[in-house]
Amino acid sequence: GNSVTQMEGPVTLSEEAFLTINCTYTATGYPSLFWYVQYPGEGLQLLLKATKADDKGSNKGFEATYRKETTSFHLEKGSVQVSDSAVYFCALSDNAGGFKTIFGAGTRLFVKA
Amino acid sequence: DVKVTQSSRYLVKRTGEKVFLECVQDMDHENMFWYRQDPGLGLRLIYFSYDVKMKEKGDIPEGYSVSREKKERFSLILESASTNQTSMYLCASTSVSFNQPQHFGDGTRLSIL
Numbered sequence: 001g002n003s004v005t006q007m008e009g010p011v012t013l014s015e016e017a018f019l020t021i022n023c024t025y026t027a028t029g030y031p032s033l034f035w036y037v038q039y040p041g042e043g044l045q046l047l048l049k050a051t052k053a054d055d056k057g058s059n060k061g062f063e064a065t066y067r068k069e070t071t072s073f074h075l076e077k078g079s080v081q082v083s084d085s086a087v088y089f090c091a092l093s094d095n096a097g098g099f100k101t102i103f104g105a106g107t108r109l110f111v112k113a
Numbered sequence: 114d115v116k117v118t119q120s121s122r123y124l125v126k127r128t129g130e131k132v133f134l135e136c137v138q139d140m141d142h143e144n145m146f147w148y149r150q151d152p153g154l155g156l157r158l159i160y161f162s163y164d165v166k167m168k169e170k171g172d173i174p175e176g177y178s179v180s181r182e183k184k185e186r187f188s189l190i191l192e193s194a195s196t197n198q199t200s201m202y203l204c205a206s207t208s209v210s211f212n213q214p215q216h217f218g219d220g221t222r223l224s225i226l
Contacts, residue, residue, distance in 0.1 A: 032212035043217030
């Protein structure tokens with residue numbers, strides 16, 4: 001079945017550091033891939049998405065590229081801010097999975113000033 | 114913007130009570146979902162619905178039921194609350210296309226005493 005594996009946290013960085021959060025997936029169909037972010041006390045919100053191989057999703061300085069050959073969708077940001085402290089979830093949905101989305105376990109990011 | 118509204122941010126109930134969690138979305142989405150979120154376990158799907166009066170079990174439906182009498186409203190019911198149902202509950206909605214993201218409410222933090 002479909003699954004998503006992302007790196008365990010927490011990840012602690014200083015402000016302006018480079019961020020990478022790894023995400024790999026297995027899927028039987030042709031998935032769309034997502035990164036969601038959850039700020040303290042809130043629900044998840046979409047950060048970016050990519051719907052086919054080699055697509056790059058980007059938003060708020062974050063980027064992720066859909067790599068079919070390595071089944072990966074790593075999240076990157078060149079210079080993190082304190083306000084980026086949150087939990088990040090990698091997720092996939094595909095036509096074989098019906099209406100369901102499969103989420104990774106989440107990676108908590110702390111950014112220190 | 115899509116808005117998903119959960120009726121309570123915090124709720125405290127007693128063991129054995131019947132508990133209702135309500136969720137309303139305003140974007141005419143066909144699909145709605147209930148998840149629970151626990152530390153270290155990520156998001157787990159309880160139930161989902163792809164149309165009025167239709168429901169499907171997710172990964173952990175035991176001890177829960179749902180109701181969808183109107184398209185915009187999806188209710189989660191704890192038939193007889195137990196302490197192991199203390200958790201954060203998240204409602205989400207999405208349109209029919211699998212490559213669209215889910216839109217989440219802010220969550221209900223439920224404590225069962």
